[in-house]
Amino acid sequence: MKKVIAVIEKASDGGYGIHCPGVSGVVLYGYGLTEEEAKENLIENLDAILEHYEEEKLPVPEDLQEKIEFDYRYDFSGFFIKAEIHSISKLSTVQF
Numbered sequence: 001m002k003k004v005i006a007v008i009e010k011a012s013d014g015g016y017g018i019h020c021p022g023v024s025g026v027v028l029y030g031y032g033l034t035e036e037e038a039k040e041n042l043i044e045n046l047d048a049i050l051e052h053y054e055e056e057k058l059p060v061p062e063d064l065q066e067k068i069e070f071d072y073r074y075d076f077s078g079f080f081i082k083a084e085i086h087s088i089s090k091l092s093t094v095q096f
Contacts, residue, residue, distance in 0.1 A: 001066060001068070002069070003070075004023055004063075004068050004070055005020065005021070005071050005073055006039075006042060006071065007019055007020070007074070008038065008074050008075065009075045011031070015032060015033045015034075016032055016034065017029065018041075018072075023063045025061025025063055025064070026064065028045060028046060029042065030042025030044075046064075046068065049064065050064060
């Protein structure tokens with residue numbers, strides 16, 4: 001199983017976007033109004049990409065030839081949302 005980093009970002013419209021910068025050969029992304037919806041959409045998009053290659057009898061890009069496990073990470077804006085930090089003064093009280 002191949003581990004792929006999936007970066008979660010807060011979208012300007014209030015939703016969540018996920019992209020996988022380490023996957024070459026395709027643009028793999030997800031979007032949803034919630035983080036969970038974005039993760040589900042990412043998997044749906046991966047399935048659709050693989051289905052397309054199969055239907056068109058095209059060679060699957062090397063990065064997609066193994067089963068993928070996503071390693072979700074947050075960009076800077078996503079971190080603040082996940083940690084529920086809405087001001088810089090609250091950052092000093094966060095424990096990791």
